[in-house]
Amino acid sequence: MRRFDVSPVPDAQQRRASDWRTLRRLFPYLWQYRGRVVGALLFMLLAKLANVGVPVLLKQLVDAMTPQPDAARAALVVPLGLILAYGLLRLSTTIFNELRELVFSKATFGAARAIALQTFEHLHALSLRFHLERQTGGMTRDIERGVRAIESLVSFALFNIAATLLEVSLVLMVLGTRFDSAFVWITLSALVAYVAYTVGVTEWRTKFRRQANEFDSAAHTRAVDSLLNYETVKYFNNEAFEAQRYDESLQRLRRAKLKAQTSLSLLNAGQQLIIAAGLVAMLWRATEGVASGRLTLGDLVMVNAFMIQLYIPLNFLGVIYREIKQSLTDLDRLFALIDREREVADAPGAVPLVLSGPPTVRFEHVRFGYDPERVVLFDVDFEIPAGRTVAVVGPSGSGKSTLARLLYRFYDVQGGAIRIDGCDIRQVTQASLRQAIGIVPQDTVLFNDTIAYNIAYGRPGASQAEVEAAARAAHIHDFIVSLPRGYETIVGERGLKLSGGEKQRVAIARTLLKNPPILIFDEATSALDSANERAIQAELAATARGKTTLVIAHRLSTVVDAHEILVMQRGRIVERGDHASLLRQGGHYAHMWALQQSGGAVKNESNEAPIDTGYTPQSSEIST
Template sequence: MLKPLLRLTEFLYPYRYRIAASLVLLLGLTAAQMVFPAVIQKVIDQGLSSGDTHILVTSTLIILGLGLGSAVLSYGQRFLTEWVANHVAYDIRNRLFDHIQNLPFAYHDHISSGQLISRCIEDVRSIQVFTGQGVLEIVRIVLLSFAILVVLFTANAHLAWIALLPMIPMVIVTIQYGIRIERFYLAIDNALGELSSRLQENVTGAQVVRAFAREPYEIDRFDSANRTLFSARIATIGEWSKIMPTTTFLVTIGTLLILWFGGQMVLRGQLTLGELVAFNSYLLLLSMPAQNLGWLVNTAGEASAGVQRIMEILDRKPEIQSPPGAIHLPALQGRVEFRDVSFNYTAEKSQALHHIDLTVEPNQVVALIGPTGSGKTSLINLIPRFYDIQEGAILIDGYDVKQVDLTSLRRQIGIVLQTSLLFSTTIRENLAYGRPDASLDEIITAAKSAQAHEFILALPDGYETIVGERGVTLSGGQRQRIAIGRALLMDPRILILDDSTSSVDTQTEHQIQAALSRLMEGRTTFIIAQRLSTVRRADTILVMDQGRIVERGTHAVLLTQDGLYRQIYELQLRDQERFQEEMEHISGSGIYDSEPPDNEDQEASD
């Protein structure tokens, strides 16, 4: 438990002077606390018995003075501690935020976003509680115990031994509890993680669960996770409910021992009544901290687990970073070159790409086609360096992507992904995502080019309409067009389109295709598509299969080869031939001529 907590010092270091000041204040506060019992002793032994007004007045003034002094010290001390705790939490959140957003795709592929989010929220909170009240309380207990030990042993070593006897089991019990509880917290954390991922999956897959009438199955699984958590909690309760009253009980036993043995000493005249009371008061100073011991151990345990999990994230190096002294890319021509590139996602998985060699000249359009899972998306993801390759090199305008400044690279690449994620803010801000400083005119121009302007204007607040969970729900095609507009506004030299029309209907697809062909003009473009009508206009077509480029060339060249492309073509050609036959059939019957299919424009503007 201690080792992870020690790593907190890294976050505490910037505030060391404030922490030191807070400690000084705490020292003063403890000293003031130590004076009270001495004052009371004097009141009892000299004031009350003799009725000496002078002593009583002095004592009263001392009590008030100490009270006022303590209040001021306590104010400063509390505020400083909270100030540090809040700043530590603020710093950790900032670091997590920045670190996570810079971790590579490979990291995010394998971690559940729910887990990451709960670490940023829950774990930071438990650390904040610990660095605030927790650390304070520990220091206070140590200081106080030390001071009390000194005072008690100076006053009466014999009685001090007796009074402190119950403290020995208290220390043992607390340490044991601390050791045992760590295991329980681990179990609870696991159970909590399991429960929330059950929940997350169930909600995300709500439609599938219903479609297969699997609600009872899901309920069983959730119930069992819920029960595991319940048992883990109950197990800690067993420990916790023992430790909590025990510490209080042991302090009371101390008082009893003082009363009994000290009382006899008073009767024998070895001790004054005031001394006895003072002795007891000193011991009682420990009672509040003692009651808090259990809580403290819990807080430390939770914080320790929190630090461990947070450090797991922060210790993970963002492998994909601009190297020191990275070249800041100038405005690109758009030449893309793959030199014998091999790539796999992780060591244990089979290779995603094998020995890819590829040169694309500026402004060329490259289409990628091939079976599902053949490596098309893997290939294009390497151009903006979302992943690092194991072998070979990728060069943009002759610069190795590993040597250049990442921002200067990605700023010149526009990407439209297969599924278009929008942020829950206004449409305007979504469009300007890559260029927050873009003017409204620029944004509207981009939206128009993406064929999105008209439907945006039809929304309740136009460009200021908020999308997402609490806002307007857009259709897949609408989201896709905003994603295209977003990429267009970047005015990228290299454009990457990953099967961006698979989820839209034929008419919308037509509109998007129109937008895309405008988008592609004068840019190096990589486009993944299933449809040959999209692919055939490309300057180069890459046919991929099992991580290799199996054929390449123009449409005309590839048709002459008896390969995969031709097979795909023939499959689609069959449809085409059938279409032509059908058209001939219709025109043969004389209907075709009367109404030619020229309604595309009309359809598009519906």
């Protein structure tokens, strides 16, 4: 069983550099709302001024209640005014805080939306190689945490840490001007000890949180991967095996969370010890002042209120600091996705591909390999004339489908070039290139939406009549209208509620609706029965008429009418010609044709030459 390895933990200096880099990346997104940022900071300042004013008014109220021999009326009027002022200050603190949240929420949510959209667009712009290697569950969890981290980071850093520092400064100013310096030094000493202890312990326990997040992503990845492959799990009766693998991830997650909780308890206990020591020292100093007559009873109440107001937010400093650090880590992972280099990108100065009709497509001495050590295509050179059909046949693994991927520019060729009407496809924009191409893939994947949505995906904005016309052409309209919900039927995850043939006909309808000048049929009818295949082949032939078409096939009966047929083996074109000429040659194509006509297998999964059956077809035995 493969163990899940946690990435090495970077040292403190690297983490600090990474944190500042992440904050610098976030700042431009927030600064787009600079007016709201300034407004929110102003309301935060007003809220803290009101909050600091509450203990001062409380002191005045307590002192006003002290009996005065010649102020009987003042004993009634002054306290009443102070009580009203006290209530207004309390109310204004809440109002200013809510106004701050209201003003700044647009900036926070706007920044989160911009970053999430940029990430989504960038993921779609990444190469096919990235999406074949990704772990969907872990990646989606990283995106989810990263977007949520934006809101948490802004809220905690700006409106908790910054607000607390501002309040501490105001309290120290009041203590320094009204009392002796001992009050300031006691407060500062307690605060420094509290912050140092909190930051130190939180830094130490961050690795436990990081491990917990890593194990959480691993568990989520395994769960999503297992559910996506639900049918495979059922086919092999491996529910218990999948549950065991998932439980192993959950066990690692549980142990990491236990360590995190234990260290959190240690953090909280130490914080309370520092708070208690500071509070006792301040109250002892204030009580001594009252006893000696230097301070009033109101001063004692004010000092106590100040300390309580300071330590309430400080009590959550550990949680806030941890959340800030975690938010920075999550946001950094999101930015790492955005920074992921695009393997296939538009060239500087790339222009849109403009076609006035069906173009000529040419593969010029193309060389390509998915890995440098394993070349898939060797010097592949052929041309699809404008409005003509070229078919590619050969055993599995010979490189046929790779031709379609290269034409779509999912990958770039490593030698030679692919040209459309003489223009290298690397010099045109990918969007315009793919707009000009339509494909019916062998493995059709549908969105978990309605049949109408999946067909209309070929040309968003198409009318219902156009969608139905495409469905009729793909011979699936009668099936759709026979369903209880018709075109509004939900096809399920990846279209699993439909059969393979039904999914393939939806894919055909989708491509017919797009109606591009270049068509690719990659085993377009492999999942259909013979009757439907013949009917749809006729429709596809009519659709391909006047279009530049590349057909990839195993069943040779589907390509007999192609203008040229290419036979590929081991990444090379070994034969070419039309159906009749290839049969006359008596080579690989004729051998595959004979095998198919006699019911033999066409596919050769070993990627070797066709198996020698000892049978040599004679020209008199071959039917064209």
